[in-house]
Amino acid sequence: MDIAFEHRQSAHCENGVISNLLNHQGVSLSEPMVFGIGSGLFFVYLPFLKVNFAPGFSYRPMPGNIFRKLARRLGIKVKHQRFSSPGKAQAALDEKLAQGIPVGLQVGVYHLTYFPDEYRFHFNAHNLVVYGKDATGYLISDPVMDYTTRLTEPELERVRFAKGALPPKGHLYYLERLPDRLDLAQAIRKGIRQTCNDMLAPVPILGVRAMRWVARKIRKWPQTIGVKKTNHYLGQLVRMQEEIGTGGGGFRFIYAAFLQEASALLNNDALARRSEEMTAIGDAWRDFALDISRIYKNRKSGSDVYEKLSDQLLALADREERFFKALKKDI
Amino acid sequence: MNKDDVPQDDSSLAKKNVHELCYAVDEHGRYTAVPSRGWEAKTLALNESLKLIDERVAATKQAVAAGELSPIAYYMEIHRMDVPLLASYAGIHRWFVKRHFRPKRFAKLKDKTLQKYADVFGITVAQLKSPID
Numbered sequence: 001m002d003i004a005f006e007h008r009q010s011a012h013c014e015n016g017v018i019s020n021l022l023n024h025q026g027v028s029l030s031e032p033m034v035f036g037i038g039s040g041l042f043f044v045y046l047p048f049l050k051v052n053f054a055p056g057f058s059y060r061p062m063p064g065n066i067f068r069k070l071a072r073r074l075g076i077k078v079k080h081q082r083f084s085s086p087g088k089a090q091a092a093l094d095e096k097l098a099q100g101i102p103v104g105l106q107v108g109v110y111h112l113t114y115f116p117d118e119y120r121f122h123f124n125a126h127n128l129v130v131y132g133k134d135a136t137g138y139l140i141s142d143p144v145m146d147y148t149t150r151l152t153e154p155e156l157e158r159v160r161f162a163k164g165a166l167p168p169k170g171h172l173y174y175l176e177r178l179p180d181r182l183d184l185a186q187a188i189r190k191g192i193r194q195t196c197n198d199m200l201a202p203v204p205i206l207g208v209r210a211m212r213w214v215a216r217k218i219r220k221w222p223q224t225i226g227v228k229k230t231n232h233y234l235g236q237l238v239r240m241q242e243e244i245g246t247g248g249g250g251f252r253f254i255y256a257a258f259l260q261e262a263s264a265l266l267n268n269d270a271l272a273r274r275s276e277e278m279t280a281i282g283d284a285w286r287d288f289a290l291d292i293s294r295i296y297k298n299r300k301s302g303s304d305v306y307e308k309l310s311d312q313l314l315a316l317a318d319r320e321e322r323f324f325k326a327l328k329k330d331i
Numbered sequence: 332m333n334k335d336d337v338p339q340d341d342s343s344l345a346k347k348n349v350h351e352l353c354y355a356v357d358e359h360g361r362y363t364a365v366p367s368r369g370w371e372a373k374t375l376a377l378n379e380s381l382k383l384i385d386e387r388v389a390a391t392k393q394a395v396a397a398g399e400l401s402p403i404a405y406y407m408e409i410h411r412m413d414v415p416l417l418a419s420y421a422g423i424h425r426w427f428v429k430r431h432f433r434p435k436r437f438a439k440l441k442d443k444t445l446q447k448y449a450d451v452f453g454i455t456v457a458q459l460k461s462p463i464d
Binding site: 009010011031032052053110114115116117118119120121122144145146163164167231232234235236238239242243245247248253254256257260261275276279282283286289290292293296297 | 347351356
C-alpha cells in the first residue's frame, strides 16, 4: 500500500501534520494559517512541573489543542482513537491504510531512529503521518524532516507506546468529514480573539503575566538556586523558544506570517501593520536568546547579567501586552 | 527576521542532513519559510543540557564502580530517564525500582525481573549484570 501523499516540511509537527492531511483532501491551508486559527501562540510557566530537571516553560498550548480548535472552528470532523493493546493499535492503523486514508499518529521522540541523537529526549507529543506500508515497514511523513522516512513494525510500536508524561497510547487520528465550504474569515477572527485573551489572561501562569513572573525569577535565581542551575533553567527557556518546531522566536515569526496572510484574506490593512510589529517582537525574542547563550560562551557571571536578562523579558512582556490589546481592537 | 539573517551555523542537524524551517521576510516584506542548518545560540543551550546529562552519567558510573549503586541506575541515566519513567517502561513500581538500585538487592533479583530491565535498555541480562566498561 502506498498512498500518493505529498510530504511538505513545516516548522512545527502539529501544524505540519494538519496542514498536510488537509492538503491531501484538496484543502490548501498553510502552516501559519493552521497555527493562527488554532490559536497556537502562547506562553505558560509551570514552576512545579519539572521537565528535564528544569521548570516547565512553553511557548505553545497543550499538544493537540491547536488541532482541536482548528477542527472546531472550520467544522472539520476528526476521528481520534487510543488503544490499550499494541496489536489492536496496529490493526486499526493497517485497516485505515488499506482504505487509502493517511493516518496521523502521536508518538514519543526518544525512539525515533531517524532523529539526530542530540534531539532524542523523552518527549511524547510529537506528530507524524503514516501514508503507506510495504514489506519492510511503514512509510512515514514526519513534517519536521526534509524528506520522508521509514519505520519497521516494532520501531513504530515502540514510539506509539512510549511511556512517561502524556503517553500517546497508540493515539491515531484521521479526517472523517470536511464541510462543504470553509468559513475562513470567521475562523481567523475567532482564532485571533482567543490568542489575545490567552496572552492577556488574568492568571499569573499565562501570557504576559507569566513572562513577568519568569523575569522576576531570573533576577532571584542566582541567589536562591545558584548560578549553575540558573544557567540550566535559562538554557531550557532558550530551547523551548528556538528548538525545532518554533520557526524562530518562540513562534512569533509564524504568527507574523499568519497575520500577513489574514490581512490579505480579510482585507484588513491594520493586520498587515500588526504583522510587521510582531516580526519586530520576534526579533527581540531572538536577541533575548542570543544574550542568554552568551552566558555559556563567555562564562560571564555576575548578577548584572541576570538583571539585564530580566529587564529584557519585562520589556518583551510590556511590548506584547500593548500589542495584543491593540490587536483585539483591530479584529 | 530577514531572509538573509536566518542563521546557517552547522549543528547536529547537519549530521543527518536535516534542516529546520524558519519563517522570515523576503526583500518585498512577504513571509516565506527558509530552511536553516542551525543557530549557534541554540547549539550552546543544547550542549549545556547535554553536558549536564554527561555529568550525571559519569557520576552514576563512578557510584556503580564503587559499589554504591546497581548497573540499573547507570543504564537509566544513559537512556536519559528518571525513576518514574523507568518504572513505567519496566512495569515495576518506582518504590521497587529504587530498591533495585541497591547492589545487594540487585544481586538477589530473579532473571525474570532482570529481563524486564534488559528489555527496556535493549540489552541482554548478561550485559546488564556484567561490569560497565
